[in-house]
Amino acid sequence: MTESVEETAGPDGAGRPADAPVPGQDGGYPAARLRLLQDETAIGPDRRAALARMTDEWLAGLLNEHATAAGLSGTALVAVGGYGRGELSPRSDLDLLLLHDGRADTAALAALADRLWYPVWDLGLALDHSVRTPAEARKTARDDLKVQLGLLDARHLAGDPELTGALRTAAYADWRQSAPKRLPELHDLCQERAERQGELQYLLEPDLKEARGGLRDATALRAVAASWLADAPRGGLEAARTRLLDTRDALHLTTGRATDRLSLQEQDQVAGALGMLDADALLRQTYESARTISYAADVTWREVGRVLRARSLKPTLRGLLHGRTAGKGDRSPLAEGVVELDGEAVLARTARPERDPVLVLRAAAAAAQAGLPLATHAIRRCATATAARPLPVPWPAEAREQLVTLLGAGTHTVPVWEALEAEGIVTRLLPDWERVRCRPQRNPVHTWTVDRHLVETAVRASALTRRVHRPDLLLVAALLHDIGKGWPGDHSVAGETIARDVAARLGFDARDTAVIATLVRHHLLLVDTATRRDLDDPATVGAVAEAVGSTGTLELLHALTEADALATGPAAWSAWRGGLVADLVKRVAARLAGELGTQARDADEPTAEQERLAVEARRTGGPVLALHTRSEPPADAGDGDGAPAREPVGVELLIAVPAHRAPGRRPATAPAGTPGVLPAAAGVLALHRLTVRAADLLLLDPVDEGPVLLLRWRVAAEYGSLPRADRLRADLVRALDGSLDIPTRLAERERAYARRARAVLAPPPRVTVVTGISRTATVIEVRAQDAHGLLHRIGRALDTAGVAVRSAHISTLGANAVDAFYVTGADGEPLADAAAHEVARAVERALQ
CATH class of the missing domain: 3.30.460.10 (Beta Polymerase, domain 2)
Incomplete structure (x- = not known):
């Protein structure tokens, strides 16, 4: 049934008019x-x-x-x-x-x-x-x-042409008048059809007309444009529709039937009729066309929703707007240079993408974390700037962190990534992506094309980040694990080489690059071994241990194996397979632990500057701060065009505070509600909109000189300029003496910005007691989604539990916090097992 008029059945052979011509008699x-x-x-x-x-x-x-x-x-x-x-x-x-x-x-x-x-x-x-x-x-x-x-x-x-002309004029007038009512109905029809037929850009046997991104959707976009309410992005849209029509023509001629389904057995013939190399080339072109139409449809329907809201209408537009929306015309900051406006992530008025090549990744990460679409005009402005002035190689640390944050946003990653792909940004940032883009997978177990499978694996991996010590390496390996499928030969072997190049391009150091390459090379090792080898054979376990090399890499490979299988399709993972893989991992971990042993890590030694600050803190009796500005090298360095260097992206902040309640000297009844040094400092940083990227805490406790707590932070402004050091110090003094109510202030700030709270459904926090790491302290490890005031809440929970933090190592990897706290009891000794686990449970409760 077409979209024109109701279908009427043809005759059964009877009733032909006597004078009706018989077709073909004159060859006309x-x-x-x-x-x-x-x-x-x-x-x-x-x-x-x-x-x-x-x-x-x-x-x-x-x-x-x-x-x-x-x-x-x-x-x-x-x-x-x-x-x-x-x-x-x-x-x-x-x-x-x-x-x-x-x-x-x-x-x-x-x-x-x-x-x-x-x-x-x-x-x-x-x-x-x-x-x-x-x-x-x-x-x-x-x-x-x-x-x-x-x-x-x-x-x-x-x-009579006047009859037709009058009807056309009236039809368009009727459509434009009724569009606010009919467009939501049209959108619902498109959604229902997509649910029935699937997405053309991923189907092995797609329906060129009915599937999402097909010819029906292209026709719907014409209707939206005719309403004068909104219009589709024009770039490539007509060419995409033409390619689908050409493919349908070849399909009709090849099969001799009025069919729109591109079946597997007919794809080679259709490809030949179109002068293409093979069926894969045909499918790839078809997928690219469908992707163009789907993206145009997404953008257009969002615009329809915006226009209808502006008219104060209340249609039912299911799914038109993703996530929450700000009030009309309101701008709510999301990140440096990025704001939320009318339900989209857009560039701030002061943003200068031509001077800030990281902005496109920062905007993408902020949009995905907030569950918002990235505005088309923002993407295109960034695309133009990226083409003219690309990111330096290797990438600056901020760019790598923003990519990891984008990949860790779960399902919200997908539409933002697709928007970047539609404007050619992904292949510009990662040139090796071109070979897997829109590449079909002939194995029926696979649900997605290669590129979407890679993104989907990262989505699945984001739910497993609490299981690993390096979520950033897991997410990047997930994105790259099948990158070798664009090359001849074993894709794991080819992928290892490509992954090394990409990891180095992203700015990972040699050790992290080697881990990513190992994960890509052996991403099939665990499931293949678990399902095809005798796990009771020591040689089997030994071979896996040798390939993996360390317990940390094994932990990452286990999570990658599960994410890869879940992203492949429902037939690729089961409780049985998962059990076999877990059993293998347990055996290999025991083998590696026996070979490598455990390496205890004691407190770091203070630097000369930290010692100087400690002396000053003891002399003054109050907190001492030192700020060191950190600037990324300008992306345009050395091009000789006189462009200004980039603004500072963060600072190293050193704080020395006399510890009046040092280990072994804590009063039996400490003042209730008096903040400790760690939660006080972390709370002040959160109030000043500083994002903690990394931190270390060290307690100096010489017998004769008095204890001093040293904190070293690597921070960056969430948006706007960095705060002044004197204001930080003033607020820290107030926090330490109890006159600044940090929990209340943070709660007020959270309510004020509730509209832009992250939409990502993050895995729950995980707090564990880690054994075999330190001889002089108990190690509490926290893995959680990074959030405003997170470190403050952790510090308060530890303070309330009555333990002293002797040292701490804080890392923020993308949107994931991985923190280790070395704590002791009132006697300065490690905690008993029961007490340690109770502290861990208390911290976990505080984060929920």
Whole structure:
């Protein structure tokens, strides 16, 4: 059924008018049509247009001949739908409307219609037809959205042109008047069809017309544009639609049937008819076209939703707007240079992407973490700047961190990544991505194309970040594990080489690069070994241990194996497979622990500057701060064009505070609610909108000089400029003496910015007691989603539990916090096992 008019069944062979011509007797239209379809030089849009013109002339001749013979006037033959657009594929339906002014005799009209429809049926062509007055056509359109859409493409073929012209004018006026009501209905139809047919860009046997991103969606975008409410991004849209039409033409000619489904057994023939190398090349082009149309549809429907909201209407637009929306015209900051505006992440007015090549990744990460779409104009502005002034290689640390944050946003990563891909940014940032982009996977176990599978694996891995000590390496390895599928040979072997290059490009050091390469090389090792080898054989476990090399890499490989399988499809992972892999991992971990032993880590030694600050803190009796500005090297360094260097991106902040409640000296009844040094310092940084990227805490406790707590922070402004050191110190003094109520201030700030709270459904925090790490303290490890005041809450929980923090090592990897706290009891000794686990549970409760 097309979108033009209701379908009417053809005749059963009886009832042919006695004087109806028998097609083909004179070799006219049928013979000319056959010659055109067999002409290999007439292909694509030219053939479709020629076939439409030829059909126009034939049908116009039929109407003129029989209307004149019957003495009928006030009639017109109108093409609607795809035929109305002048696009006829070899087996396309003919969508026809016999229009009349209502004055003709009903029997005479019926006879005329028979003389028009029967020749079409006799040629074996599908026909959707109706006979109506203009008023009847408009009434039917008001009742049936598909009829209304078909009338938007109405084209006069023969008869009275004024009838057709008046109907077209009225149809467009009706559509524009009813668009606020009908567009939500059209969107629902598109969504329901997508749920039934799937996404064309990922299907091995796609329906070129009905699947999401297919020809139906392209037609819907034309209807939206005709409403004058919104318009689709034009870049590449018409070319994508033309490629799908060309593929459908070849499919019709190859099969001899009116089909839109590109079946596996026909793909090689269709590819050959289009002059392509093979079926994979055909599918890749088809996927690229569908991706262009899908992206245009997403952007267009968001714009429709925005316009309707601006008109204060309340349509049901299911799924048009993703995430929460700010009030109309409000700008809520998300990150440096990025704000939320009307339900989208957009660039701030002061943003300068031409001077800040990291901005595109920062904007993408902020959008994904907030569950917002990234505005098209923002992406295109960044794309232009990125093309003119790309990121330096290796990437600066901030760029790498923003990529990890984007990958860790869960399902919200996908639409933002697809938007970056649509504008060519991904392949510009990661040139090796081009070989896997839109690449089909012939294995029916796989749900996605190679590139979407890689992104989907990162999505799955984001839910497993609490299980690993380096979530950043897990997420990057997930994105790269199948990157070798764009090259000949074993994709794991090729992928290892590519992963090394990409990891180095991203700015990972040699050790981290080696881990990522190992994960990519052996991403199939655990599942293949667990399901195909004897796990009781020591040689099996030994081979895996040798390949992996360390317990940390094994931990990452285990999570990657699960994420990869879950992203492949429902048949790739099961409780049975998961159990076998877990058993293998347990055996290999025991083998590695026995070979490598455990390496205890004691407190770090203070630097000379920390010693100087400690002396000053003891002398003054209050906190001492030192700030060191950190600037990334400018992306344009050395190009000689005089462009300014980048602004500072963060600082190293050193704090020395006399510890009045040092280990072993803590009063039995400490003042309730008095903040400790760690939660006080962390809370002050949070109040000043400083994001903690890394931190170390060290307690100096010489017997004769008095204890001093040293804190070294690597921080960056969440947005805006860095705060002044004197204001930080003043607030820290107030926090330490209890006059600054940090929990209340943080709660107020959270309420003020509740609208922009992150939408990511993060895995729950995980707090564990780690053994074998230190001889002089108990190590409490916290893995959680980074958030405002997170370190403050952890510090308060430890302070409330009555333990002393002797040292701490804080890391923020993308959006994940991985923190280790070395704590002791009141006696300065490590905690007993039961007490340590109770402290861990208390911290975990504080983070929930």
